[in-house]
Amino acid sequence: MRFAKPALVTLLILFIGVQFVPREAERDNPPSTEMISGPREVVDILRQACFDCHSNETHWPFYSYVAPMSWLVISDVAGARSRLNFSEWEGLRAGFQKRFTRKIVERVEAGEMPLWQYRAVHWGARISPEQLDALRAWRDNLNPPAE
Numbered sequence: 370m371r372f373a374k375p376a377l378v379t380l381l382i383l384f385i386g387v388q389f390v391p392r393e394a395e396r397d398n399p400p401s402t403e404m405i406s407g408p409r410e411v412v413d414i415l416r417q418a419c420f421d422c423h424s425n426e427t428h429w430p431f432y433s434y435v436a437p438m439s440w441l442v443i444s445d446v447a448g449a450r451s452r453l454n455f456s457e458w459e460g461l462r463a464g465f466q467k468r469f470t471r472k473i474v475e476r477v478e479a480g481e482m483p484l485w486q487y488r489a490v491h492w493g494a495r496i497s498p499e500q501l502d503a504l505r506a507w508r509d510n511l512n513p514p515a516e
């Protein structure tokens with residue numbers, strides 16, 4: 370017990386200290402210049418389950434303001450936006466859009482998206498079987514078998 374108190378104090382000081390690491394600029398929502406305008410049902414699903422990471426319309430939760438948790442959130446959003454950003458979807462070439470619809474269905478089918486840590490705190494982000502069917506229909510529509 371002799372070391373417990375200094376250890377706690379050190380942790381507390383560290384915790385307060387890391388709050389001053391400047392990550393403010395990375396927690397921003399730039400304008401959505403080419404927002405996806407697909408079928409209404411599909412856009413609603415993406416908005417509900419994916420937009421917090423894969424768009425510029427992130428709802429930054431309170432823990433995204435508290436280091437070190439905030440670093441994880443910020444890096445997930447940056448990683449997600451850099452690969453696939455629905456706020457820039459309409460600017461993508463048709464071929465990329467097609468390919469992404471396939472990847473989207475694959476990742477959701479595999480249970481990989483939305484990320485589990487996100488699903489754990491956002492119950493509404495779980496994709497229902499009906500919603501998955503809507504995503505599949507969207508994919509099939511953009512990827513006709515004749516090609």
Ligand code: HEC
Pocket residue numbers: 415418419420421422423444445446448449452453469472473476477482483484487496
């Ligand atoms: C909590 C943040 C988060 C949420 C919510 C989220 N994703 Fe992701 N997504 C990521 C990150 C981070 C990556 C990059 C790492 C990886 O590929 O696993 C990624 C990668 C992807 C990729 C791969 C892109 C590529 O270029 O290969 C697809 C497709 C994808 N996500 C689809 C979705 C869909 C669809 C949803 C909603 C149903 C969703 N994601 C929700 C964080 C998220």
